[in-house]
Amino acid sequence: MRMDDLYPPIEPYDSGFLDVGDGHRVHWEQSGNPGGKPVVVLHGGPGSGIAGSTRRHFDPRAYRIVLFDQRGAGRSTPHIGDDGVDLSTNTTWHLVADMEALRTHLGIERWQLFGGSWGATLALAYAETHPERVSEIxxxxxxxxxxxxxxxxxxxxAARVFPEQWEDFLAPIPPExxxxxxAAYHALVFDPDRATRERAAIAWSVWEGAIVSLIPQQNFVDNYSAPAFAVTFARLALHYFTHDAWLDDGQLIRDAGKLPGIPGVIVQGRYDAVCPPNTAYELHRAWQSSTLRLINTAGHAVTDPGVLAQLRAATDSFR
Incomplete structure (x- = not known):
């Protein structure tokens, strides 16, 4: 990772909580130039929460940088880790509505969308619902x-590429x-026994940490195995994925035609074992105003060689 591919660290100049209904309060922050070009960062997971390092993808003199914790994650309340949380009002379409509420609350007419992995899913769902509110993606x-x-x-x-890590992933699940x-992991991470659900959440999370980078790195495994991160990450991801994210199968690529004239850049590692590049390629083919930048030195991790430089080039080109 080349640190000069990131802008210097900055802190928010404004933050708060927005009541979005259903008992949810979404935590948000702003950094950079208050009069600059608005961009909203959509974190991954679902459940990863705000990462302050993502402010550094943008020229702080040019951009008004908005970050927010999606429902159930980060500092937003109620938190997915709390017992008895009602998840019926935590869906992709609730998150899309939250983004619109936040845009209105902050007085933003149009904003750039920036997201990776699950953040890319949410960006596409929002843009295809509210294309008139999107400047670039x-x-x-x-x-x-x-x-x-x-x-x-x-x-x-992915087990065919990482068989030993897959064996560890399956270990908590009864053979039958x-x-x-x-389905098995969903039952485990919502088990009434705290120790059971924590062990399962860590195993679920470590699987992604083990395969996220082009060259496996222990620091990813360590970070993904931290209980505070793993429980949120596993619970929200499984809640979404066992419901197909409340999307028709193939919907986001099918509806890419709703993005005419919205310029976009897709940065994709060719050896991404979490999100293989055929998806990015199919999206690019369906979204005619997009540019696809396939990186031959990268997997899924944003820190893999070449990824940060391409993201900075993209945000600089739109500033």
């Missing part, structure tokens, strides 16, 4: 929640339930 490691994509990572596809790891 920058995506990384594209995920659209199709069943084929979920099958790849959670039903044995291993035909559907998504």
């Amino acid at each position: 920058v995506l990384r490691g594209v995920f659209t929640a199709r069943r084929s994509e979920l099958d790849w990572i959670y039903r044995g596809g 339930l291993r035909h559907d790891p998504l």
Whole structure:
């Protein structure tokens, strides 16, 4: 990772909570230039929460940078880790509505969308619903929640590349339930026993940490195995993925025609084992005003060689 591919660290100049209904309060922040070009950063997961480092993808003199914690994640309340949380009002379309509410609350007419992995899913769902509110889109490691994509990572596809890590992933699941790891893990991470659900959440999370970078790195495994991160990450991801993210299969690529004239850049690692590049390629073909930048030195991790430089080039080109 080249640190000069990131702008210097900055702190928010404004933050708060927005009541979006259903008992939810969404935490948000702004940094950079208050009079600059608005951009909203959509974090991954679902459930990862705000990462302050993502402010550094943007020239702080040129951009008004908005970050927010999606429902159930980060500092937003109620938190997915709390017992008895009602998840019926935490869906993709609730998040899309939250983004519109936040845009209105902040007095923004149009904004750039920036998201990777699950953040790319949410960016596409929002843009295809509110194209008139989008100036540009920058995506990384594209995920659209199709069943084929979920099958790849959670039903044995990536296991062909990472067999030993897959064995560890399956270990918490009783043998008779291993035909559907998504359903089995959903039951485990919502088990009444705290120790059971924490062990399962860590195993679920570590699987992604083990395969996220082009060259496996222990620091990713360590970060993904931290209980505070793993429980939120696993619970929200499984809540979304066992419901196909409330999307028709293939919907986001099918409806890319709703993005005419919206310029976009797709930054994709060619050896991404979490979100293989065929999805990014199919999206690019369907979204005629997009540019696809396939990186031959990268997997899924934003820190893999070449990714940060391409993201900075994209945001600089739109500033």
